[in-house]
Amino acid sequence: MKNSLLFFLLNLFSLALAQENITLNGYVYDIANGESIANADIDILDLNLSTQTNAYGFYSITLPAGEYEVFWRADGFNVESQVLNLNENLRQDIFLFSEDKIELADVVVEARLQNKVSESQMGLEKVKISTLNKLPVLLGERDVIKTIKFLPGMKSSGAGGSGLSVRGGSTDQNMITLDEAVVYNTDHLLGFFSTFNSDAIKDVSIYKGTAPAEYGGRVSSFVDLRMKEGNNKEFETSGGIGLIFSRLNIEGPIQKDKSSFLVSGRRSYADLFLKLTDDFKDNKLYFYDLNAKLNYKLSDKDQIFLSGYYGRDVLGMGDNFGINWGNLTQSLRYNRIWNNKLFSNTSFVYSDFDFVIDIKSTDPDFSIVSKIQDFNLKHEFEYYPNTRNKWKIGLTSTHHTNIPGGIEGLSQLTESKEPRKALESAAYVSNDWSLSDKIGINYGLRLSHFTNLKGGEYYEFNEEGDIARTITDTKEFDDYLNLEPRVSIKYQIDRNQSIKAAYTRNTQNLHLVSNSITSTPSDRWVMSSNIIKPQISDQVSLGYFRNLSASKYEFAIETYYKDMQNQIDFKDAANDRDLSIERQLRFGKGRAYGVEFLAKKNKGKLTGWLGYTWSKTEKQIDDVNENNWYNARQDRPHDLSVVAMYELNKKWNFSASFIYQTGNAVTYPTGKYSIEDQTVWLYSERNGYRMPDNHRLDIAATWTLKKTKKRTSELVFSLYNVYGRENAFSIFFEESESNPNALTATQVSLFKYVPSISYNFKF
CATH class of the missing domain: 2.60.40.1120 (Carboxypeptidase-like, regulatory domain)
Known part of the structure; x- marks a missing residue:
């Protein structure tokens, strides 16, 4: 009883x-x-x-x-x-x-601007599309990836390139997704523009290593881009006409307030100017891309989204040589509100990247082909039990198909590779927990699993690095299972200032093999195998955040240290075109550390920010550089960026940006000798030299011609590289014509001065 x-x-x-x-x-x-x-x-x-x-x-x-x-x-x-x-x-x-x-x-407004201080997540940056639209850029094209590089800890991989290095990481250590689909190559025109059309982008979030548990698969950063859903109120057309390409965006309701569509496309036309000259009329140089999205509200609780991206670059030199590469992504997502505290999202995602190099100057013709293809299924719940807790629980699984490189068309070369296949899965849970008004914790755990499936060839090597045998049964080597904990803690000193600390472990099973400073479309993606182990990084970070004058000014300083295992680099005197890529690789460890400063003005006619990063990135690889530590290619100790935007009146807006960066670490030849009339180069220690420092000033002015509720039109004038700095794109060496025993260095520079004008419209 x-x-x-x-x-x-x-x-x-x-x-x-x-x-x-x-x-x-x-x-x-x-x-x-x-x-x-x-x-x-x-x-x-x-x-x-x-x-x-x-x-x-x-x-x-x-x-x-x-x-x-x-x-x-x-x-x-x-x-x-x-x-x-x-x-x-x-x-x-x-x-x-x-x-x-x-x-x-x-x-x-003041409460909103406190989020940098009050949110528990550390290492998170967001880019406002309105800010992106004001910055001066090459040939007037608004570019998400290039705007990201103005933030502390985010660096360009080289002059002009769109490759991204985050907190000492290489370009492949960043996962860049568009509506949850991985985009493996983010370059147009060999890196001078990115694949992302700003007209189609709604939201951009960047996690610098420290990310919630739903993000995994890379060891340096996660860039999450979300496409617009399309106007479900009325039809809208926008676009722009520039010097070398134009864009058009159309969106509108399918059924008002219930469903909508968006279609956005770009096409360059530099190839049309080539046809005006006799020397280059048979050459090709252009890109195009297309974004599309549909969404439909099934009910007040259910909604589906279907989105896709397709982009391609084509470069050709007459009938002798051609290269083309491109991305294809598709995302199908279903949202459901189960009750007032439970929300879920289910996604089925497809990603595809390939490049083809056609060589037609030989007999017979042949092609070099590389490809990576993913099918991903993800299911996630968000649960809000009370005011102090937000939970995320999810499962994700990706089927990878990878052709690292193969030759087609030459019967005497049987190096054409069968696709390698693998399954990469993860389960994760995370919680954003407010212990009190002052203390907040974002913590989580991710369990990742990677296994190779039957298909393709794998190798076993002897001590000299030669192939001992070919493995065709993937049972002969282990799966990879990794626990990835992460925690970010905030202590809010008062309404205007806080300190944060974080620890994160990330693992990576897809690796980009490159022997150049900047990423190129012909760089090859390879998967973890019995020889190539998963990369693992452990990052700790500490930061202080402060808002001043009712959030008119914002200040932040963060420091980090990142320890990296199973790092990859080419062996000395490597042949990076060897299709059995494992023969050319060596493995070891890495470390990256640095300090990031950000001072920002948020209000008034003059807004902008100053960012500075001091950092160091090093590797120690077996049998490379006599097993001594050496600078990683992306090591650039000093990085300064200044961005300013000034609203003169409703008609005129002005902006300027300045960057200064230490040159990339490179390996230069120090001498040469001849063997049987063949020149053999002698090289310095690995990455023991540096490219010249890179700095540049860009300016822009936007003249609003018309702005009403229904119509907007503007002219954008910009000047890229105002004072004509000849930044080094590459440096190559050759024998001196006057002295065969000496070497001469030649610097290649691009874009000394680039004025541009573009017309943007919306109606």
Whole structure:
């Protein structure tokens, strides 16, 4: 009887507690086009409670029953506030105006800008598309990847290139995704433009090594790009006409307020100018890409998205030589709200990257082909049990098919490789936990598993590095199972300042093999095998964050140390075109450490930021550089960027950017000798020299010709490399014509001065 009474009282008490807590949830949208808004803030100032929308614009917050004033706001939008009498669970969808339509409420603007201070996640950067559109860039083309490089800890892989080095990592150590699909090569025109059309991009998040548990598969960074969903209110057309390419974006409702579409394309036309000359009329040099997206609301709780990207570059020299490469991605996603605290997303994703080099100057003709293809299935739950906890639990599995390199067309060369196949899977859980008003923890655990499947050839080597036998049964070597813990801790000193610390372990099973400073489309992706082990990194970081003058100014300093295992480099005197790539590789360890500074002005006619990074990246590889530590190719100790944007009036906006970077570490020849009339080069220690330092000033002016609710048009004038700095793109050596015993160095520089004008429109 006593036990029954106790059970009854406990249930009654639990019911009473449940009745005291109310859950408010819903979506936040842009009222102009119906797009969901990620990372919007929801604040209940009376209780000092807040939350954010997820990547799909959904939010959920639990609070005691009562009457409260609730604020909704996002960067670039107005503040929406409502007084709600919460006595039962409530679904409340909110629509916000863009900031140029309405004045902002200062109190909530200030609360919004505190997020850099108040959020527990460390190493997270976000890029506003409105900022991207104002910066001066090469030939006037707005570029997400190049804008990212102005942030501390984010470096270009070389002058003009779009390769990205984050906190000492190589270009392959960054996972760049578009609507959750991996984009393996982000370059157009050999790196001078990226594959991402800014007209189609809605949101960009960058995690510098320290990321929540749902991100995995790379050891340096994760760049998460999300495409626009399409205007579900009215049809809209936008685009631009530039000197070497143009773009067009069309979006609109399929069924108003319920479904929409977006189609966005670009095409360069430098090849048309080549046809005007007799010397180059048969050459090819162009790129094109296409983004498309559909979405449909099945109900208030269910929504599906279908998106895709296709892009290709074509380069040819008459009928003798040609190279083309491209990416194809497709994403199908299904969102569901199960109840007021539980949200899920299921994604089926396809990624494909290939390059083909055609050699037609020989008899017979032949081609070099490389390819990587992924099928990925992911299912994730987001659970909001109370105001202090947000949980994510998920499973993901990817089937990889990889052809590292093969020759087609030459019967005497039987190096054409069968595809290698593998399955990479992970289970993860993470929690964003507010212990108190001052202490927040974002922690998680990821369990990753990689196994090679039957198909393709693998090798076993003897001590001299020669093939001892060919392995065709993948049971002969182990799978790779890794635990990847991560934790980020925030202590908020007061409303305007906080300190953070983080630790993260990441593993990587796909590796880009390159013997050049900058990434090229012919660099080869290879998977972990019995010889190539998964890369593992352990990163610790510490930071101090401060806002000043009601968040008008923002300051941050972060320091990090990253220990890396199973690092890859070419052996001395390697032949990097050997299709049995394992024969050319050696393995060891690496380390990267540095300090990042950021000072930013957020308000007023003049805005912008100053970022500076001091860093060091080194490797110690077996049988390379006499087993001594040496500079990694991407080691660039000093990196300075200054960005300024000035709004003169409603017609004119001006911007400028300045960069200064230490030159890349390189290996130069120090001498030569001859053997049987063949010249053999003698090289210095690995990466013992440096390219010249790289610095450049760019400026731009935007003249708004017309701006109404329905129509916008503008002219953008820009000058790339204002003072004509001849930055080194490459340096090559050859025998001196006057002295055969001497070497001469020749520097190749690109884009001394590049003025441009482009016309942008929207209607």
